[in-house]
Amino acid sequence: MRSYKQFCGVAKALDVVGERWTLLLVRELLLGPRRYSDLLSALKGLTTNLLADRLRRMTAEGLIERVTLPAPSGARVYQLTARGRELEAVVLALGAFGASYLTEPGGDAVNLRWAALSLKRRWNGTGEGTMVLRAPTRSFTIVLGAPLLVMDGELPADVVLTGEEPELLAALFGADSVTVDGDAAVWKAFRDGLR
């Protein structure tokens, strides 16, 4: 790792998170803890040696920590520290800038998780309520408020959106192809508060 050696916050930040893959790992962890293999399968092109290296460095920098979940899971997961969560503003700002490059997926990987995270920057509304996005193999919970909370997994919710991943993803961008169970007003308020 080569430091810029500049007494400047921007340069110092890039010394810490400027290497390839680092900020994408932060993005992955912003919705909740993930296992080594979760990260590896989500980030095509990131090789196992480089993932190990990045996780080691990020741990040394105090951005993430490795935690062993209580039994019966017992899984080892990586999660953001308080300092790591400070990078949310950076990730969301990058997402806002890069959004204009999102026209057609083409051959790019598509991921409902990334779309869910983008809600945090697209949300400018108000209102209350809790929503669940339920895809066949994973779910997300969204808590309306300021700021909008988006996290892995299901919590008790006012409304549950059910569909295949592509349908749920489309629903987050305007299409209306999912099953809405519960308080439809919460879903409408959410949709109206997105930009």
Added chain:
Amino acid sequence: MRSYKQFCGVAKALDVVGERWTLLLVRELLLGPRRYSDLLSALKGLTTNLLADRLRRMTAEGLIERVTLPAPSGARVYQLTARGRELEAVVLALGAFGASYLTEPGGDAVNLRWAALSLKRRWNGTGEGTMVLRAPTRSFTIVLGAPLLVMDGELPADVVLTGEEPELLAALFGADSVTVDGDAAVWKAFRDGLR
């Protein structure tokens, strides 16, 4: 340049600005246009071949453009396009994150220009007025408002701060070692509006 191939704004942004030096070049240009040699001398460690490469890519991406200033200057300068200026939020967010790493300069390069840019994210005050920071070899103009405007050069101002670069830099972080000419109330309001 290797793309992440992910249909995600964060990844797309990093495809464009994720390479080494690119965001530091954006930072340099956020206060105004600069010549090739300005950039080279400000960024120690950036070599001439790599600067040429980055400027070429950034031009191709529509982040910057090369402009020839009118006579008598006639200098060729690089400046941000509208799309490039959208990166200000990214740079400021990085600066906020990296600020906690700024304790002692140590052997790091110090630059009044970087400190002046940091004012944009540190400013949370209100008020009106125009200030000039005048160092021996360069000046900056600051226009109070929302957002705070910081730019290269001098414009007519309510108050002029004069000093050596290290003194002016210290003044922006709390010390009071500079000469204040003009409306001291503007200077005080500015200082009180910084975090």
Added chain:
DNA sequence: CGGCATCCGTCATGATACTG
């Protein structure tokens, strides 16, 4: 001198194989 291009050594990254 400003504005690059070329050459070369080094280091970061990518691909694959292998291990506790």
Added chain:
DNA sequence: CAGTATCATGACGGATGCCG
């Protein structure tokens, strides 16, 4: 599942040369 080891490749850093 969670990594380590090894090797090939490409990006980067440093010096130097070219050209108006």
